[in-house]
Amino acid sequence: xxxxxxxxxxxxxxxxxxxxxxxxxxxxxxxxxxxxxxxxxxxxxxxxxxx
Amino acid sequence: xxxxxxxxxxxxxxxxxxxxxxxxxxxxxxxxxxxxxxxxxxxxxxxxxxxxxxxxxxxxxxxxxxxxxxxxxxxxxxxxxxxxxxxxxxxxxxxxxxxxxxxxxxxxxxxxxxxxxxxxxxxxxxxxxxxxxxxxxxxxxxxxxxxxxxxxxxxxxx
Numbered sequence: 001x002x003x004x005x006x007x008x009x010x011x012x013x014x015x016x017x018x019x020x021x022x023x024x025x026x027x028x029x030x031x032x033x034x035x036x037x038x039x040x041x042x043x044x045x046x047x048x049x050x051x
Numbered sequence: 052x053x054x055x056x057x058x059x060x061x062x063x064x065x066x067x068x069x070x071x072x073x074x075x076x077x078x079x080x081x082x083x084x085x086x087x088x089x090x091x092x093x094x095x096x097x098x099x100x101x102x103x104x105x106x107x108x109x110x111x112x113x114x115x116x117x118x119x120x121x122x123x124x125x126x127x128x129x130x131x132x133x134x135x136x137x138x139x140x141x142x143x144x145x146x147x148x149x150x151x152x153x154x155x156x157x158x159x160x161x162x163x164x165x166x167x168x169x170x171x172x173x174x175x176x177x178x179x180x181x182x183x184x185x186x187x188x189x190x191x192x193x194x195x196x197x198x199x200x201x202x203x204x205x206x207x208x209x
Contacts, residue, residue, distance in 0.1 A: 027110030029073035042059030
C-alpha cells in the first residue's frame with residue numbers, strides 16, 4: 001500500500017457484434033425501391049436508409 | 052457497418068418506396084454465425100456473433116385467363132391465345148381458353164381440330180403484366196377477350 005489514497009477501477013466493456021441488413025427481391029418490378037433501417041438503443045454506426 | 056451490444060434489442064425495418072408499382076409479400080430472416088436466428092416482430096436480441104438479416108419481397112402474381120369467343124357466325128378458324136407473347140392455348144376455337152402458368156384449356160364449339168387451315172390461325176396477343184399492380188394491364192384477369200371477325204372477309208381455304 002502506497003502512502004497515498006488509492007483508486008482502483010474495474011472496467012467492463014460490453015461486447016458488440018456487427019449487424020448487416022440486406023434486401024432480396026423476387027419477381028420485382030424494375031425500379032421499385034425500399035429503405036432499410038437498423039435501430040436500437042445499443043446500435044451504433046447504423047448507415048442511413050439504403051435501397 | 053452497424054454494431055450492436057450483445058444482449059440488446061435490435062430493430063429492423065424497411066419502408067417501400069412511395070412510387071413503387073408492384074405489390075409484394077415481405078419476409079425477414081436472420082442468421083448469426085451461419086445459424087438461423089429467431090426474429091420476433093422484426094426485432095432480434097443481439098447474440099455474440101455477427102448477424103446478417105435479409106428482407107425478401109416477393110412480387111404478388113395472379114393468373115390471366117384468355118378466352119376465345121367468336122360471335123356472329125359459325126367460324127371454324129383456330130386461334131393461338133397468348134399472354135405476354137407466350138402461347139397459353141394453341142389452335143383453339145370458340146370457347147377455347149388458356150391461363151398463364153397453366154396449360155389447361157378446353158375446346159368446344161367450332162374448335163374442331165386443325166381442319167387443314169393452320170395458316171388461318173390468328174394470334175390474340177394480350178399485353179398484361181402478371182404482377183398485381185404492374186400496370187399496364189390491358190386485359191385484367193377473368194375478362195373475356197373477344198374478336199369479332201369482319202363479315203365481309205374472304206372465305207378461308209384449307
